[in-house]
Amino acid sequence: MATIYEVAAAAGVSPATVSRVYNGVPVSAEKAELVRAAVAELRFTPNRTARSLRRKNAEVIALVIPDIENPYFTSLARGVEDVAQEAGYSVVLCNTDEDPGKEARYLEIAVAENMAGVILAEADGRADLSELIARSRPVVAVDRSTLFDLDSVILDNRAAGVAAARTLINSGYRRLACITGPAEIDTAEERAEGWRSVVSPSGSLERPDDHLRYSSFRVEGGRDAMAELLALDPAPDAVVVTNNLMGVGALQVLSEAGRVPPAFGVAVIGDLPFTTLTPNATSIVRLPARDMGTTAARMLIERINGDTEPARTVILPHEVVAAASGAPAL
């Protein structure tokens, strides 16, 4: 409630002086002390709204993600948060639910609220960032790249797909199916392409894409796809699943069908959150979710602080954790 004027009056100085103590501008020790006392007295907190209006810059960064219920993105969010907090920024978490409409609305808000910058994991790869760019608000792409030339923190999705497929082959499985996300999402397509590149030359499946399913990046998506794959002839003996939630769905269906790994090989890209199965029967390609967040946040803050280097792309490494046990004897 108290304003800078009331503090100034109480301290016997000018409003400008009060402002200065809050902005690291030199003020004599005595006056500074007077101000501090008055601030404590009146329990003054600077009004951030007025400050951002004046400075055209809120100490807030927007983190726009497609699915807040996916632990991959919440870890990433934690990473962003920790770095941002450190640098004095608060984080507004915006959940787009993979909906380009919601995404567009949130990006508009970021502009209208003068937010300092945006970290964006795109819903559909078509977001219009021209408004943000026109107002020179820095944007960093994370997890998924955009149509614009931006700093990006991404994964080598194709390599992750390759790694997942290879680990199954090494364990002795031969007929690898694949479950991936919507074809419009690049990461889904790239990971599947990694699988395809391993499976095609091996020739154990005549037409690999018959064993490929596109589905939603959610538990239900994994369930549906896995059920279809199990009904195939020739049946697959293993599956690469390109997303953690789908992995859970697939494992549920396999478990219901009595084909828990290693009876049926499973390699999942992404950490399996909260699984209660003994963990090491499934191969995992771990993704550095938290690191993606911290890295993106650091890049964004550099931009906010005026860095004007050309856009950089950082590719963070995944880590393969192979299942302990291999395929059953043929």
Next chain:
Amino acid sequence: MATIYEVAAAAGVSPATVSRVYNGVPVSAEKAELVRAAVAELRFTPNRTARSLRRKNAEVIALVIPDIENPYFTSLARGVEDVAQEAGYSVVLCNTDEDPGKEARYLEIAVAENMAGVILAEADGRADLSELIARSRPVVAVDRSTLFDLDSVILDNRAAGVAAARTLINSGYRRLACITGPAEIDTAEERAEGWRSVVSPSGSLERPDDHLRYSSFRVEGGRDAMAELLALDPAPDAVVVTNNLMGVGALQVLSEAGRVPPAFGVAVIGDLPFTTLTPNATSIVRLPARDMGTTAARMLIERINGDTEPARTVILPHEVVAAASGAPAL
């Protein structure tokens, strides 16, 4: 970038008129049309910062939760978000990490940013809300109640504890242990008290509290506590776990020890996220996470709209999903 003045100039009207079309104040059809055209032309978006400074009220509500990585809270957040969005508010998600210091900082920001209201799941039951209340910013407590007299959306935690314990007794288990959260968190204590009230009279454990463990509301907490309980003599034959993440940890340890349900009875309060075990071997007391969010958001918005009734407390019902199979023959 365009301001209301530029729009006004382009449309040949006064800035006040432009403002009016954005605030539902009557404006003649012709002028309204002129404004609409100019807005489209200049791609004008009202500056929310200026608006909130003037109105002393941002169309933003803060949702303060203790653990963004717990799916219970992300579901709750989804509920809040959906209702808020509907009503034209954006939601700022603040993760306190169960840290009262962070919590205090976020609450200060809510004040400093003139946010319209706060939905708070408290970290420690001691938050100082006097500042918010003094400025008559509505606050709704969710999941955990506070020291202040506020609208609250909570659960009957004791009854949930009773229900969890009863379902195990009904399945034929006799020596029920309990794993609960930090003693400072009321919900943890209340749920444990429910368990105690079932276990004490049955007399099958001489000193029930020897079989009670306080731990952190996280997977690790469940793991640690479960390991300790398994080493006890007399060993329990079942456990009530008062939180979803702890439940996951407990099940992991049991699985590693080869004592998967129903060999060892498990009842968990809270949904088990993403479990890949066949689901129905564990009893679950389902909590209406999303509903808590929607209910809290509705209450908050009523308050924002000026409702001044005395504080209400809503207790949302849980739902017991008993395990399909009972205890093994004794």
Next chain:
DNA sequence: TTGTAGGCGTTATCAG
């Protein structure tokens, strides 16, 4: 180092 004063973009009051 300090104070004065103008303006950031809106909204609300008050005449007309």
Next chain:
DNA sequence: CTGATAACGCCTACAA
């Protein structure tokens, strides 16, 4: 219904 104008609370030249 419409237009001029004064705030909202703060920051930052500019002047002293």
